[in-house]
Amino acid sequence: MRVVIVLLWCLAVAGMVCGGALxxxxxxxxxxxxxxxxxxxxxFCWQISAPDPETRRIVSRKANATYRNICRPNGRTLRWEVAKPGVTGKAWVDGATLRLRGAVDGEAVAWQxxxxxxxxxxxxxxxxxxxARGEETTKRLVTLRPDTLEPMSIRATRKGVEQVVIEGQAVEAVRVQIRLTGWLRMLWHGDYWFRTGDWVFVRYEGVNGPPGTPKTEIVLIEEDIGNARCLDRIGKQEESRLDTAGP
Structure with missing residues (x-):
């Protein structure tokens, strides 16, 4: 059960640190x-940019961790890097193959x-x-665990439009619920809310632990914030950008 709990927490973290309007x-x-x-x-401070019409660069940071992503506009990932205590890794798409190299607690990890x-x-x-926009009402996808660098399968389902309160203001947003697949689907779920109109990620909610664990809530607290100020709020120096080249 402890393994399941850790997996659920890492799944929440993997999704929460990136988001926002296109x-x-x-x-x-x-x-x-x-x-x-x-x-x-x-x-969490994150930055999204569009080097060209077919590429999105997303860099997400907190005080002791950095996640870097190169994606297509539809969200499909081309390259990912993580650097945090005990874990470093990079994964990339090479034709029809997903490759990964990294280390977890000093042990090398590599697979394709x-x-x-x-x-x-x-x-x-x-x-x-x-x-959230309704292009698909349910979607199965693969994501990587940032603690073990292993892939896992999840399913996302559109739950409809709701009113949520963000920093004291009522916001109309679409809730998307994620669950693990297989027998683990009954053990946990997490919810993401996306603001209608511009589809900015505004809230996440889930209990990422055993019974009695406090609820985790992620909320958007500041928009249109400069990158330097954003990094200053989390106490982190600006770092170099993720390259789109191979390893």
Missing amino acids: AQAGETTSRLYRDRTGKSEVF RPVAEAGWFQPLSFALRGV
Whole structure:
């Protein structure tokens, strides 16, 4: 059961740290999110840019972790990098193959697998916007666990339009629920809300642990924030950009 709990927490983290409206070519957007579990609170800063019409670069940071993504506008991931205590890794699509190299707690991890028909979608709060818009009411996809660097399968389902309160303001948003596939689907779920109209990710909610664990809530707290100010809020220096080249 402990393995399942850790997996669920990592699934939530993998999806929460990236999200937001689709940037136009040449634009860069930064937003600040608050992650609160019980009395514990941290902030996520992320930036999305469009180097060209067919590419989205998403960099998400908190004080001790950085996640970098290169995606298509529909959310399909081409390349992903993670750097945090105990884990470093990079994964990339090479033709019909998904390759990964990295290390977990000092142990090397390397594998290659066919790209699943469902597709590889690493930043869930970016990739799930299509489900929120109703392009698909349910979607099965593959994402990578940031703690073990192993792939896992999840299913996302559109639940409809709701009113949610974000920093004291009522917002109309579409809720998308994610669950693991197979027998694990009954053990846990997480919910993402996307603001109608611009489809910005505004909220996540889930209990990422055993019974009695406080609820985790992620909320958008500041928009149109400059990257330097965003990084300053989380106490992190600006870092180099993710390259689109191979390993």
